[in-house]
Amino acid sequence: MAAKAVVLHAAMLAATFVGAPAVAQTNDPNLSQKQIDCLSRRTAAGADCEDGAKNGGGQSGAGNAVGGAVFLPSLIVDLFPNPPARPTPAPTQPAPPKSPTSSAAPAPPPSGPITPPTGLNLAAPPRAVSGEFVPDEVLVTVAGDAGAVQRIATTLGLQVRSQRQSRLLGTTLVRYGIPDGRPVGVVLAQLAADGRTQRREPNHIYSLxxxxxxxxxxxxxxxxxxxxxxxxxxxxxxxxxxxxxxxxxxxxxxxxxxxxxxxxxxxxxxxxxxxxxxxxxxxxxxxxxxxxxxxxxxxxxxxxxxxxxxxxxxxxxxxxxxxxxxxxxxxxxxxxxxxxxxxxxxxxxxxxxxxxxxxxxxxxxxxxxxxxxxxxxxxxxxxxxxxxxxxxxxxxxxxxxxxxxxxxxxxxxxxxxxxxxxxxxxxxxxxxxxxxxxxxxxxxxxxxxxxxxxxxxxxxxxxxxxxxxxxxxxxxxxx
CATH class of the missing domain: 3.40.50.200 (Peptidase S8/S53 domain)
Structure with a gap:
């Protein structure tokens, strides 16, 4: 009976976290449709926008909330699979073997309406985000104090959901929320253009x-x-x-x-x-x-x-x-x-x-x-x-x-x-x-x-x- 219970529980979990794929979106009124397509279709492999447009591009790794999402209050929101932009080709050679060798209270969001930034020069194409991740958050390490953390949020139209000093990362780790539906890959690219940020990653989801x-x-x-x-x-x-x-x-x-x-x-x-x-x-x-x-x-x-x-x-x-x-x-x-x-x-x-x-x-x-x-x-x-x-x-x-x-x-x-x-x-x-x-x-x-x-x-x-x-x-x- 115990083994059957484990199988049933695993099946229920699998059913819970299956979600429909979603497309990237942006609320920036200054972007043309072609620019939006470019942002959605670039991949980490370095394909340029023109080629991506001609070939139909790929599906963005970002997504929106969909029916059947699971909500874990104050922490994980809308967990669902996010397919990679394009299938990653298998390496021609196997990778070399390895050598044997409490979050602070969230800061209040900026007062008044949040306007997505415009006119930013992207330092890198939007990340081809793969794997499951929280769809409206990014994790960023920031050089500076709480004031710098909030200024980044204000500049880029983000919300500071938590921040703390990480011992193992040796710097301030900030969890920024994306309140306007921009794709995670686009926000990561915008953050890369801000010299106050050090590392920028999706808030990936991990499974036991x-x-x-x-x-x-x-x-x-x-x-x-x-x-x-x-x-x-x-x-x-x-x-x-x-x-x-x-x-x-x-x-x-x-x-x-x-x-x-x-x-x-x-x-x-x-x-x-x-x-x-x-x-x-x-x-x-x-x-x-x-x-x-x-x-x-x-x-x-x-x-x-x-x-x-x-x-x-x-x-x-x-x-x-x-x-x-x-x-x-x-x-x-x-x-x-x-x-x-x-x-x-x-x-x-x-x-x-x-x-x-x-x-x-x-x-x-x-x-x-x-x-x-x-x-x-x-x-x-x-x-x-x-x-x-x-x-x-x-x-x-x-x-x-x-x-x-x-x-x-x-x-x-x-x-x-x-x-x-x-x-x-x-x-x-x-x-x-x-x-x-x-x-x-x-x-x-x-x-x-x-x-x-x-x-x-x-x-x-x-x-x-x-x-x-x-x-x-x-x-x-x-x-």
Whole structure:
């Protein structure tokens, strides 16, 4: 019954977030129809406007609210898929593998009617925005104080919805609202022409990686003795859904909690509870690293979150002085997330992420595909690859993640997905740190790559990465 419930829930979520495609729009009365078409049809590939007009152009990645949209008050508005402007051609060669190595209160909007700016010289063509994103928001890092933030808003006809100093980005992060329906790609281009802005990104939407879901076989498969397993006092951050902290498997495990979306009611606690339990659960459903201290950031509801919320959770995690950050979610490439991950790694944190459950032909999943992040795919009890797992040169290592028993918001459940394989790896790494606290993130990554059990084609491959995690061999690699 539990497995059927998981399948039903997944189907309901999928139905919820299906939306009709929408076309770009602009309210600027000074733009001709041809200019509007140009703004909508340029792509990141660098096609010029004339060619785009002759060939019919592509569909803009921006969109409007459509029927069936889901509303998460004060945070995520009108979530729906936004198709890329044009299909991205597959690279002629595979990408090189990675080397083993509380928001402030929103400022009030400008008084009086908001007039979209005119006569701006665009420094770059509108971004070909891909992946799901909040359709009326952008994220911007700004050099300057609150006054500069508001002046940018006034100049470009935007609203300051939140702003805060980000530790991992090292600057002020502002969430601007677009009140007049301009496409996100157009606003990003207009912001690029303003020298007061540093980085400009869509507020991308990310999804937890749980597939439809028999005693936990992970200990045996990764060569970890369950009687000797320990992550005692190792601090681990988990960014996920809310959790059932009354679940017996999490008794004494949660050292701290942070709610990055306090205005959104918690409805589901299953995914986060399962991830925490697989990492450091106690009792009957013992995790990989009993004794570890989990710092849990709630950043997802209904399986979804936004870039702004995730960055807030990452900043909180960095402030807890954790050694490991588990990110069992996937979304589009976003430069702000990449910068945060790079800086977290520079601070000595080991970053572990789900490779994704979107199938062999899916695009790369982020944050897993960022350099310095350990991308984990899922295998079953016989070391076979989970069929719906993402593939690619970014996949770093394999770990059990198919049909495992884990604690959940309703007691326990059978779970499947790269989310849970990532949790197994995070717990295993906690064992390495417990045994040798001075081991650096680079040393741990190299040890995992050098000692993994080769699966599939000889050597590293796009399906299994370096192979199946072998924690016993990795622990010995330092000796």
């Amino acid at each position: 990686q749980q597939a439809a879901g028999i005693v936990n076989y992970a200990f045996e498969r990764i060569a970890l003795d369950s009687k000797q397993a320990s992550g005692e006092n190792v601090r681990i951050a988990v960014i996920d859904t809310g959790i059932d902290d009354a679940n017996p498997a999490l008794k004494g495990v949660i050292a701290g909690q942070f709610d990055a979306m306090p205005n959104v009611p918690i409805k589901k606690r299953d995914h986060g509870t399962s991830v925490d339990g697989l990492i450091a659960g106690v009792g009957v459903l013992e995790g990989m690293a009993p004794g570890a201290k989990i710092y849990h950031a709630r950043a997802f509801e209904g399986g979804k979150s936004s870039m702004d919320v995730i960055l807030s959770a990452l900043d909180w995690a960095a402030e807890q002085d954790v050694r490991i950050i588990n990110m069992s979610f996937v979304g589009p490439k976003n430069d702000l997330l990449g910068t945060a991950c790079r800086n977290a790694r520079a601070l000595g944190m080991v970053l572990v992420a789900a490779a994704g459950n979107n199938g062999p032909k899916a695009p790369y999943g982020y944050p897993a595909a960022f350099d310095g992040v350990i991308a984990v795919t899922a295998t079953d009890a016989k070391d076979g690859l989970m069929p719906q797992a993402n593939r690619g040169a970014y996949v770093f290592i394999s770990a059990p993640g198919v049909e495992m028993v884990a604690p959940s918001g309703t007691g326990s459940d059978v779970v499947t997905g790269t989310s849970f394989a990532a949790a197994i790896v995070s717990g295993a790494i906690a064992n390495l740190i417990h045994a040798a606290p001075d081991r650096s993130a680079d040393e741990i990554e190299k040890a995992l790559a050098a000692t993994a059990k080769d699966l599939g084609p000889k050597g590293r491959d796009n399906d299994f990465g370096y192979g199946l995690l072998d924690i016993k061999a990795a622990a010995a690699a330092k000796e």
